[in-house]
Amino acid sequence: MRKAMKLLAILSCCAGSAYAQGPAALTVIRAGSLIDGQADTAKKDQLIFVRGKRIEKVTGSGTEIPADARMIDLSSATVLPGLIDSHTHIFLWGEDPALGGYDANLLKAGIALRAARATYAVKRSLEQGFTTLRDVETEGAGYGDVEIKQAIEEGTIPGPRLFVSTRGISSTGGYNLEGYAPEITVPKGVQIVDGPVEARKAVREQLDHGADWIKIYVTHRSWVDREGRLVSQPTLTLEEIKAITDEAHGWGKKVACHAYNGIGLQRGLDGGCDSIEHGLDMADAQIEQMARQGTWYCPTLSVYYDDWSPMDTPEGKRDRARAAVHEFTFRKAVKARLKIVYGTDMGGIPWQQSETQDFPRMVEFGMAPMDAIRAATSRAAEMLDEKGELGVVAPGAFADIIAVSGDPLKEIAELGNVKFVMKDGVVYRNQIAAR
Ligand SMILES: [Zn+2]
Secondary structure, three states: OHHHHHHHHHHHHHHHHHHHHOOOOEEEEEEEEEOOOOOOOOEEEEEEEEEOOEEEEEEEOOOOOOOOOEEEEEEEEEEEEOEEEEEEOOOOOOOOHHHOHHHHHHHOOOHHHHHHHHHHHHHHHHHOOEEEEEEOOOOOOOOHHHHHHHHHHOOOOOOOEEEEOOOOEEOOOOOOOOOOOOOOOOOOOOEEOOOHHHHHHHHHHHHHOOOOEEEEEOEEEEEEOOOOOEEEEEOOOHHHHHHHHHHHHHOOOEEEEEEEEHHHHHHHHHOOOOEEEEEEEOOHHHHHHHHHHOOEEEOOOHHHHOOOOOOOOHHHHHHHHHHHHHHHHHHHHHHOOOEEOOOOOEOOEOOOOOOOOHHHHHHHOOOOHHHHHHHOOHHHHHHOOOEOOEOOOOOOOEOOEEEEOOOOOOOHHHHHOOOEEEEOOEEEEEOOOOO
């Protein structure tokens, strides 16, 4: 609690001082080392000129600095673009069985408590250097993400810029809550549809109410079969998926597709999904199809190492199989040069934990540190149709800038200790520079 209060003080103090200068004031950041989100190597001794919300120019250290510019000295630090997490659930508060698991999120918390927790989640995310999130459905909290986004945009609460997908879509038997007596009506974590007409209507409703993305589930239950292979239950039919992607694409929006493996994942690919979420176990032919179609891959490695059931239970076997095949598939995807974005599934992981824990795992599983950084910056921006606007430290881009003390190219875990955060030209955290 005390820690949270202190954080709030930091956030309000720094945001306030930046606003006081006025939006058109010039700020110049002196970067000891700059990883710009695009280039293959870091540049030394750079100056980043920030005016209002945008980066004006990036130059070598010899450039003249106007006398009235505010200086931020990050000459001892490595500066990077603000990070992008492409798979979060700001309305989910962990799934620890001891705390009631997933179900408690929907059954034990009213909408105000859930909004308060989401407010905590976005603040915590920003504090760790994430200036943009693609939040992939609210888990029963309706259109709450659209309103949290509005609260951030109007300056009521601190948080990353949000790309939201509202309710999510699956079919009957294709999502929690489940396992209750059939006589009892329980809420569902997503909007349930059956048939292409209902599927298309759900997309229209969600886009009408402010969804930036559509999130669908094409697999649901998973288990290990007699041969020890992971199996997942397909949900939406190809016909339903095609109705969804056709409608969303007509609005200029994209479809994120939760898929573990097998038939469901194949339908997602054949149905024209834009990103595969998790993709725990992808066959070589499916990886080839993704490369051909330009499908984005958003692995979520760390969440599958959380909360394993005991080894000798069916759930325990499933939990271990999911992590093992995910590593194998991730390694294949890196080799195949799929378009990979950084995703954590935070919310499935309690928000008190680190949002950066996937970086070391991606590098451990064969990704170059610079590619892991690009997965969370320029690559993700490209998926979000924000190329050049987000995920880069370059002229014209939004001034979303972070810094760490060490060199994340040598030690990727450095990203777990972000000490400076600027979003839209406003400083939200500064534990490095004298100002
Ligand atoms: Zn998720």
